[in-house]
Structures are given as structure tokens and as C-alpha cells.
Amino acid sequence: MTELIISILPFLVLAYVVLLALKRIKRFFTPYKDTPFGFKGKLVYLDKGKNSATFFNKKYRIAAKGGDFIYLTDDGAYVLIEYKSRKGRIHQSDIAQTIASVLAARSIYPITRAIIATETQSKEINVLGSDDVLYNNIKEVHLLTQQIKNGMRVNTYYNAPYKCQSCNMRTYCTRKSVD
Numbered sequence: 315m316t317e318l319i320i321s322i323l324p325f326l327v328l329a330y331v332v333l334l335a336l337k338r339i340k341r342f343f344t345p346y347k348d349t350p351f352g353f354k355g356k357l358v359y360l361d362k363g364k365n366s367a368t369f370f371n372k373k374y375r376i377a378a379k380g381g382d383f384i385y386l387t388d389d390g391a392y393v394l395i396e397y398k399s400r401k402g403r404i405h406q407s408d409i410a411q412t413i414a415s416v417l418a419a420r421s422i423y424p425i426t427r428a429i430i431a432t433e434t435q436s437k438e439i440n441v442l443g444s445d446d447v448l449y450n451n452i453k454e455v456h457l458l459t460q461q462i463k464n465g466m467r468v469n470t471y472y473n474a475p476y477k478c479q480s481c482n483m484r485t486y487c488t489r490k491s492v493d
């Protein structure tokens with residue numbers, strides 16, 4: 315049996331390479347449609363609210379939606395989009411949230427690009443690194459959210475009514491400035 319597998323392995327590899335090449339050729343002649351985010355892609359995930367899939371990164375115990383959209387591009391990259399329905403700039407908390415979404419979504423889709431967009435701005439953030447590298451960027455915030463979820467009264471916080479109003483830690487947080 316092992317000998318049989320070894321003898322057909324080169325053919326399987328060749329078939330795989332040919333299949334990939336055919337896919338590339340097909341995409342070259344029939345590219346995906348334009349997305350609203352400045353590239354061509356096929357929608358593979360859409361956050362439709364509470365019934366949409368939540369992804370889970372087992373190593374870091376991060377559960378999150380896959381941003382608002384995930385697209386597959388013509389060159390085979392998976393792009394996660396975090397869309398904020400507000401005008402104005404992109405905040406550090408948006409970046410941390412997007413990195414958490416990338417880490418969670420990678421349990422299904424090998425995300426290598428991520429874009430955060432508000433109604434007036436958009437920014438691509440670098441998510442090419444390994445899960446470990448990405449997690450290091452949000453470790454502190456993630457540990458803080460874990461503490462809040464566990465009911466701890468944290469000492470690092472920023473409670474402004476407009477922030478707390480839309481914060482998803484609000485249910486657990488003892489520092490919130492609104493009910």
C-alpha cells in the first residue's frame with residue numbers, strides 16, 4: 315500500500331499543480347467583480363448579525379466574527395474587511411478588533427490581508443505575520459478584555475459615554491459610564 319502511494323505521489327502533485335494553474339488561467343480570463351473596497355473579489359463571508367458564523371482561535375481562545383466581509387481575490391488571497399458605519403478616522407481599538415477577527419477567522423480562511431473602512435477613510439493593516447506575531451500586537455488588550463469578562467474591576471480603562479455605548483464589554487464592565 316505504502317509503495318503504491320509513493321508511486322502515484324508525483325502524479326498527484328502534478329495534477330494538483332495543473333489544477334492550480336487552470337484555476338489561475340480561468341481567473342485571468344474571468345476575473346471576479348469589483349468590490350466596494352478597491353479590489354476585485356468573491357464574497358465568501360458576510361456578517362449578517364447574530365445568526366452569522368463566529369470563528370474560534372483555539373490557541374488564543376479568541377472568538378469573533380470574521381469582520382464584516384471576507385473576500386477571495388483573483389490571486390487567491392483572503393481579505394477580511396472591518397467596516398465601521400461612522401465618519402472619521404480609524405482608531406487603535408479598530409485595529410485591535412480587526413487583528414482579533416483575523417486570528418479567529420484564520421481557523422477557516424487563511425487571511426493574509428485586512429482592511430478597515432469607515433464611511434470616509436480606509437486603511438489596510440499588515441496581517442502577513444504568523445498568528446503568534448499578530449497576537450503579540452493585541453495581547454495586552456485581549457488579557458484586559460478577559461479580566462473584564464471575568465468580572466474584575468480593571469485599572470486600565472477609558473470610559474467615555476460614546477465609547478461605552480457601543481463597547482461589547484459593556485455587559486461585564488464595572489467601569490462603564492452608561493447603563
Ligand code: SF4
Nearest residue numbers: 473478481487489490
Ligand atoms: S464599557 Fe466603557 S469603560 Fe468598560 S471597557 Fe468598554 S469602553 Fe472601557
